Amino acid sequence: MEALVIRTAGDHVHVQAEDGTIWPANLRGRFRLEENTFTAPIAVGDKVRIRIEENVALITEILPRRNWLLRIDPDNPYKKQILGCNVDQAFLLVTVEAPFTPLRYVDGFLVLCEMYDIPVGLIFTKADLPLKRNSQKKRAFLLELYRSIGYRVFSTSVITQEGISAVKELMIGKRSFITGLSGVGKSSLINALIPGLNLATQPLVKLTHRGRHTTTFCALYTLPEGGEIIDSPGFGEFCPADVSPAELSHYFPEMRSKIGLCKFNDCLHIDEPGCAVRKAVEENEIASSRYHTYLALLSEIRSLPSYTL
Numbered sequence: 111m112e113a114l115v116i117r118t119a120g121d122h123v124h125v126q127a128e129d130g131t132i133w134p135a136n137l138r139g140r141f142r143l144e145e146n147t148f149t150a151p152i153a154v155g156d157k158v159r160i161r162i163e164e165n166v167a168l169i170t171e172i173l174p175r176r177n178w179l180l181r182i183d184p185d186n187p188y189k190k191q192i193l194g195c196n197v198d199q200a201f202l203l204v205t206v207e208a209p210f211t212p213l214r215y216v217d218g219f220l221v222l223c224e225m226y227d228i229p230v231g232l233i234f235t236k237a238d239l240p241l242k243r244n245s246q247k248k249r250a251f252l253l254e255l256y257r258s259i260g261y262r263v264f265s266t267s268v269i270t271q272e273g274i275s276a277v278k279e280l281m282i283g284k285r286s287f288i289t290g291l292s293g294v295g296k297s298s299l300i301n302a303l304i305p306g307l308n309l310a311t312q313p314l315v316k317l318t319h320r321g322r323h324t325t326t327f328c329a330l331y332t333l334p335e336g337g338e339i340i341d342s343p344g345f346g347e348f349c350p351a352d353v354s355p356a357e358l359s360h361y362f363p364e365m366r367s368k369i370g371l372c373k374f375n376d377c378l379h380i381d382e383p384g385c386a387v388r389k390a391v392e393e394n395e396i397a398s399s400r401y402h403t404y405l406a407l408l409s410e411i412r413s414l415p416s417y418t419l
């Protein structure tokens with residue numbers, strides 16, 4: 111029988127069989143071998159074959175994946191972590207304050223989506239909250255920056271309902287992966303999109319304006335209008351796996367058209383003479399924040415144990 115993985119929390123996995131029944135599930139021993147490479151061999155969105163034994167689904171096969179979102183496990187750079195798989199699109203939730211979302215975090219996730227060809231949008235949440243003047247400007251600037259690069263951007267509030275129906279429209283009939291720092295409002299947004307769901311949410315820690323890691327698992331929920339949304343815990347940094355330094359700039363859409371214009375065709379856009387990417391940064395055609403993320407990711411992937419070039 112085929113089933114869909116709908117919830118994963120460490121080793122605890124739940125699957126939904128074709129007849130709608132939800133089962134706790136165990137993996138057959140041979141998948142444990144994959145744990146040398148992956149933090150966990152399975153993720154929400156996986157299609158699997160199961161056999162029911164004593165009210166537990168035994169997963170006998172993981173069916174081929176259409177796509178996945180993969181990062182380096184922040185706790186173990188020798189391993190990769192599958193964040194989600196078989197998704198139609200992803201949305202990263204962003205807040206300028208409360209909590210503060212670093213741009214390195216935003217750009218890191220966008221790179222993952224570019225790598226695996228997953229359409230991605232940015233949702234700037236909590237539009238109702240009054241911001242300091244600088245943060246207000248920054249929010250507007252970032253909305254425009256990412257829109258100009260070609261990403262879909264939204265401004266939402268679960269309090270005033272701003273932007274909620276626009277986001278919902280895009281999610282109907284699709285499987286969407288949602289992520290963002292703890293406290294950014296992922297579960298709150300899903301609650302607004304699926305009335306009656308009542309996922310747990312919690313206020314930020316007062317002093318630090320950080321989230322409390324309320325959601326500790328990945329889980330898939332169904333929209334009444336059709337479509338599925340995957341809620342996730344507040345993941346930390348997104349460091350791409352399986353990318354070579356020469357490839358990295360191709361995952362920054364605004365850099366792609368410049369790459370061929372560099373003097374050296376193996377230019378890494380660091381300090382080489384005649385670099386068209388750096389020229390575009392100097393002329394404000396490419397945002398310096400994006401270029402800084404590029405450099406940071408470049409040095410990060412070169413320091414990975416898997417880096418051999």
Ligand SMILES: Nc1nc2c(ncn2[C@@H]2O[C@H](COP(=O)(O)OP(=O)(O)OP(=O)(O)O)[C@@H](O)[C@H]2O)c(=O)[nH]1
Nearest residue numbers: 268292293295296297298311312313323324325344
């Ligand atoms: N004012 C305002 N507060 C919001 C909005 N969305 C979420 N919040 C608040 O932000 C806090 C965190 O929201 P959650 O939905 O728990 O955040 P999360 O991203 O799921 O966090 P984790 O599960 O820890 O990863 C809660 O106090 C929410 O009420 C919004 O649009 N406006």
Ligand SMILES: [Mg+2]
Nearest residue numbers: 296297324325
């Ligand atoms: Mg949550």
Ligand SMILES: [Zn+2]
Nearest residue numbers: 372377379385
């Ligand atoms: Zn260059």
